[in-house]
Amino acid sequence: MSGFDQVDLFGGLHAAQARRGPQTPDELVDGLTGPQRDAVEHRGGPLLIVAGAGSGKTRVLTRRIAHLLATGDAEPQDILAITFTNKAANEMVERLVALVGERARRMWVMTFHKAFFRILQYEAEALGYKQRLTLYDDTDSRRLIQELLRERDVDPKKLTPKAVASKISLAKANLQTPAEFLEGTGFYQGPFHQITGEVFEQYERRLFAASAVDFDDLLNKPVELFRRNEEIREAYAHRFRHVLVDEFQDTNRAQNELVFQLTREHRQVCVVGDSDQSIYRFRAADIRNILDFESTFPDATVVVLEQNFRSTQRILDAANAVISNNASRVVKNLFTEEGDGVPITVYGAMDERDEAAWVAAEVVRLNHNEGIDLSEIAIFYRTNAQSRVLEEEFNRAGIAHRLVGATRFYDRREIRDLLAYVRLIRNRDDEVSARRIINVPKRGIGQTSVTKLGSFAARSGISFGEALERAAEAGLTAKAASATTGLAGLLETLRTEAQTLTPSALLAEVFHRSGIEAELIAEQSIEAESRLENLHELINSVAQMEADGVIETIDEFLESAALVSAQDDLNDDAPKVSLMTLHVAKGLEYQAAFITGLEEGIFPHFSSRDDEEQLEEERRLAYVGITRARRILALTHAERRFRFGGEQGSGFSTSLPSRFLAEIPENLTVRLGSAGMPRPSRWNDDPVFERPSDDDGRVFGRPSAFKRPPAPTSGAERLNLTAGETVIHERWGAGVVVSTSGSGEMAAAKVRFADVGEKNLLLSVAPLRRP
């Protein structure tokens, strides 16, 4: 896509400016509001821009950067501008090019992760690494942790790799070392604290040995480096004389520390954020970073942007009303001069099919009758699982749509396999990749041989990848040893070829030579067919990226593959409705937005029921969702909703409308549908919803929805179990309740049985009773 196409999305103004070339300082503040202008013109000292949703913060950021250049206060290479997603970064670059010309491309405008991965690569040697670094994504690091747990004979039922991975990740995001973790401040203490800490320690060692870094390291290692090596820190602080950070409310401790380390002398730091849009606490974002910015930088100037240029006043009133229920926030009220707009629609559906059918019908109506382009319509939901019914209904209705950020292309097995080869070619010590492809395609190296290679590597103090090359010494069977040697030889050949081949040619070469292609062709199944297609698509898209000049080397390709983000799916601009989670929606805007599944237990999600802070985060998520809409907003909830796939076995639950609906003043909304009026609600262990006597709204959906009988439950969810008491399971006999969680349909208990150990039981299905 050319710069102009991209910029035109934001109105012809920028394109016109691009033709005129660089702007004078005065032209750059032309048409801005007072506070926006203050933010652009501020000089000398820390600046906090509190930017409400839709208040034009990207505009202010780009103008500010252009203004710094225009006044001669900065050169392009002085600028480090941090965004939350690659998409936001690309947009910002294009807008900057429109304002200041091609020299904008010399600035560092990118995500934290990308910027500091670059810096880490430059400084790998200073950190003691032997070579270029390989980036492990969550799946890779989970695999390494899983392997460590297996080596320690930890029962994966009791301590899952996922749980350990998330504890380690949280610790790292909070800048804790394994030693500090083990000492334990009580924060992460739990029954498996000791073992988790030991695994943490080993994990760090194995990552280092593999010359690999995980997502947390991208932020952690630079912090560590800057702390240890003042010279290096100063060099970067000097290089980036102007640091600007967008979405500052979603930074974690490490990110906050990096900003501080880079700017503490020159203090030319500008952060933009909105504490009401902080939605990443679960991955260690710390809202205090923005709330405490003024105490970190006592001389900070604060600019508040409350005028909204996106939505109608009704939509803003709804957003303001909902968020005002949060206790811990800086009060701010969005307003617009754009007029009231149309009322917000609230549709009460019978079930999730009805909900999806209504959304589909509304989309068709908006598209046909109101002329709203499909690409200007988005459907949001709290959890990915909700997308399926919507997709089915959209397929049935023949509505072009795309799922944004659901199953990532690069997460597919065949893609990961091929990339693992390439990573191993570039980094022979990459243990996770080596383990992944050692028997892909099948070459007769089974679990036993892999274990032997692993312990041989540990004994000899070499990496797993090196062990492959010395398979003869590892005590494998003759057959396995020769297969392993064959693989090592292949990798060596490919390693040489990689010097000269283009990235796409190298991928194609691996595809043929590894035997992955042959194995898939031989399989002759529909599934194998689609895997082949995906691999061809990968190779073609890499060739395209080369042609477009997006990447040049295989390393650049691997980096971009590891750092793709959910919103990157939006890059094709075909007219399609977008479906995405509310988290992915952050930073986007649409003419028409639907938020579905506004039910207690879904949104707010039941996991937040016991925690006021988490509930406030859910509310911020609602605020983010509502403020995505420019003109049309529809909110839906369903009276009943099927869970866990099938109709048999798992059944459905009835749900109360979300409290967030009740928080929106009635005079802003029009209520439709069959499921009755939302009313003030609260968590309820036994939600029984009365049918309204007079239905006057439109009713979509099929009456058959009501014929489905409730699935029989075991009744155990109503036992009101408490920790410590004894229960009888039909198959496993007597057990002791360790803990309980959830309620109603989702009530669960952890029970310890004499024979089978601890089990997590979903009470509505578990055959459980009191003695």
Place this chain on the structure above:
DNA sequence: AACGAGGGACTTTTT
């Protein structure tokens, strides 16, 4: 070592 059948847990959100 490979493969298929069967079973259990699972659904919060992701750079």
Place this chain on the structure above:
DNA sequence: GTCCCTCGTT
């Protein structure tokens, strides 16, 4: 309905 692991068979 799906993923992932285990187990039994060849």
